[in-house]
Amino acid sequence: MKINFLGAAQGVTGSCYILETGGHRFAVDCGMHQGNAEIEKRNLNMDAYRPGTLEFILVTHAHIDHIGLLPRVVASGFKNPIYATPPTRDLMQILLLDSAHIQEMEAEQQNRRRQRHGNKQVEPLYTTADATATFPLIQTIEYNKPFEPVPGIRVTYRDAGHILGSAFIEVEYTEEGKHTKIIFSGDLGRPGQLILPDPSKGNGGHTDYLFMESTYGDRDHKSVENSREELATAIAYSYKNHEKVIIPAFAVERTQQILYTLFLLDQEGKLPKDMPIYLDSPLAIRATEIFRNHPEYFDDKTKALLSAGKDPLSLPNLRFSQTAEESRALNTMTGSAIIISASGMANAGRIRHHLRHNLWRKGASIVFCGYQGEGTPGRKIVDGAKQITIFGEDVAVAAKVFTIGGFSAHAGQAEILQWLKSFDGKDTKVILIHGEVKALKALSGIVHDQLGMEVHIPSYLEELTLQPGKGMVPVVDEAKAAPSIDWDFLLSDSQNLFAEFQKRMALAKAKPWVAQTEIRDRFLDLNRKMVELISEL
Numbered sequence: 264m265k266i267n268f269l270g271a272a273q274g275v276t277g278s279c280y281i282l283e284t285g286g287h288r289f290a291v292d293c294g295m296h297q298g299n300a301e302i303e304k305r306n307l308n309m310d311a312y313r314p315g316t317l318e319f320i321l322v323t324h325a326h327i328d329h330i331g332l333l334p335r336v337v338a339s340g341f342k343n344p345i346y347a348t349p350p351t352r353d354l355m356q357i358l359l360l361d362s363a364h365i366q367e368m369e370a371e372q373q374n375r376r377r378q379r380h381g382n383k384q385v386e387p388l389y390t391t392a393d394a395t396a397t398f399p400l401i402q403t404i405e406y407n408k409p410f411e412p413v414p415g416i417r418v419t420y421r422d423a424g425h426i427l428g429s430a431f432i433e434v435e436y437t438e439e440g441k442h443t444k445i446i447f448s449g450d451l452g453r454p455g456q457l458i459l460p461d462p463s464k465g466n467g468g469h470t471d472y473l474f475m476e477s478t479y480g481d482r483d484h485k486s487v488e489n490s491r492e493e494l495a496t497a498i499a500y501s502y503k504n505h506e507k508v509i510i511p512a513f514a515v516e517r518t519q520q521i522l523y524t525l526f527l528l529d530q531e532g533k534l535p536k537d538m539p540i541y542l543d544s545p546l547a548i549r550a551t552e553i554f555r556n557h558p559e560y561f562d563d564k565t566k567a568l569l570s571a572g573k574d575p576l577s578l579p580n581l582r583f584s585q586t587a588e589e590s591r592a593l594n595t596m597t598g599s600a601i602i603i604s605a606s607g608m609a610n611a612g613r614i615r616h617h618l619r620h621n622l623w624r625k626g627a628s629i630v631f632c633g634y635q636g637e638g639t640p641g642r643k644i645v646d647g648a649k650q651i652t653i654f655g656e657d658v659a660v661a662a663k664v665f666t667i668g669g670f671s672a673h674a675g676q677a678e679i680l681q682w683l684k685s686f687d688g689k690d691t692k693v694i695l696i697h698g699e700v701k702a703l704k705a706l707s708g709i710v711h712d713q714l715g716m717e718v719h720i721p722s723y724l725e726e727l728t729l730q731p732g733k734g735m736v737p738v739v740d741e742a743k744a745a746p747s748i749d750w751d752f753l754l755s756d757s758q759n760l761f762a763e764f765q766k767r768m769a770l771a772k773a774k775p776w777v778a779q780t781e782i783r784d785r786f787l788d789l790n791r792k793m794v795e796l797i798s799e800l
């Protein structure tokens with residue numbers, strides 16, 4: 264068995280593993296790479312995917328970092344089945360259309376700029392039509408029902424308890440007469456999460472290889488109950504100050520968990536009766552509808568509430584803002600309110616408007632309740648930035664910032680270990696994926712020391728050979744995986760620019776005083792950016 268790591272290897276985005284055995288070639292997940300321009304170039308590298316030669320794709324769950332590249336792969340020649348659970352199929356449809364819409368808008372914006380500069384036009388990564396062409400390929404799979412996508416490869420989906428419909432996937436095959444089992448954890452949920460059942464366990468079963476997600480491999484989360492209390496504190500704080508509570512939240516799962524939590528707070532009498540709650544995200548509104556359509560995937564507690572006639576996803580004060588006008592109206596509305604909007608990392612979407620209008624207000628609360636990726640505005644605020652740039656404008660951070668870890672849909676370190684221990688662990692080799700380097704290293708040490716398992720941390724574009732009964736053989740083409748960066752050229756270039764500026768100082772000084780102050784301010788701005796950069800090294 265050969266495995267190619269096309270993403271989420273020493274990183275968290277672009278999950279995609281291509282497997283080759285017995286003349287078959289197929290993928291587990293096909294996520295979008297997100298990050299800086301260099302990382303996002305990976306989305307265009309279809310030579311690595313060779314879509315026309317993939318026989319099928321197994322999808323763990325509907326998050327964009329696991330499905331976001333499917334339309335591109337389909338547009339590049341993939342015509343075969345995509346397997347997913349029924350809720351995953353439904354969520355995929357709204358999320359891929361949303362993603363296609365974002366791609367189209369971004370290309371349009373870029374092209375307007377390029378046109379002004381006389382540059383060549385760019386194509387979107389994929390279009391709404393490409394996303395729509397993906398849907399007929401999806402075939403639904405139920406949990407715990409093994410199937411054979413091609414003869415000799417047996418696949419079973421199990422409930423991963425991460426988001427609605429999420430799965431971890433078992434792949435079984437025989438090579439050189441040896442039966443082998445590989446498990447892909449997908450993104451693993453946590454026990455006790457609202458709405459969803461706890462993740463299925465290994466039940467002492469054996470697996471030869473376990474591909475383990477490591478997002479929170481270096482830390483634990485607080486409990487769900489703690490998080491409910493923290494949210495209540497944020498609400499009480501801003502209610503007292505007649506200000507707003509702004510909650511950046513992913514449209515799928517996180518938003519529904521927050522609604523559920525607000526429902527519980529309401530039951531406990533901790534939600535002010537005259538504090539409206541706005542769900543300001545058309546995508547989150549549609550996702551909530553999909554949740555309602557699949558109550559059979561809820562946990563027993565939620566099912567019991569529903570059969571008692573209570574709906575934990577609806578509240579008397581809950582209002583939906585569908586249109587842009589409705590969303591804008593929230594900016595000028597006075598008084599206290601709770602606003603839930605996307606994106607969860609504040610790097611896109613309507614939430615940026617709410618932050619621009621509230622971040623600088625003393626008495627307001629900003630409640631982060633999910634993973635904040637490196638380089639995002641969300642991460643900067645959580646890390647204590649005093650000022651944030653939104654729509655090109657510097658906005659002071661005066662609101663109270665709450666970071667509530669207990670809503671995470673990912674298992675924390677202790678929960679990952681607990682889950683790994685539910686397998687027999689005999690001769691199991693663990694491959695750590697879907698994590699930043701710090702988390703991977705921390706988890707690797709613990710899995711090796713506490714569970715005595717062999718651990719491997721693959722890198723992007725690595726090809727790993729799994730030989731029955733033998734060790735793992737990784738091969739990386741460094742030149743392709745991490746093209747070298749010409750730092751010397753860059754540094755000498757900026758030194759030349761600085762020398763040129765010095766040379767023209769006399770010209771600057773000859774300008775009128777007001778023009779000089781402007782040049783000085785722009786120079787100070789450059790210096791400020793340089794200081795920022797230095798402090799991050």
Ligand SMILES: [Zn+2]
Nearest residue numbers: 324326425450
């Ligand atoms: Zn996920």
Ligand SMILES: [Zn+2]
Nearest residue numbers: 326328329450
């Ligand atoms: Zn993920």
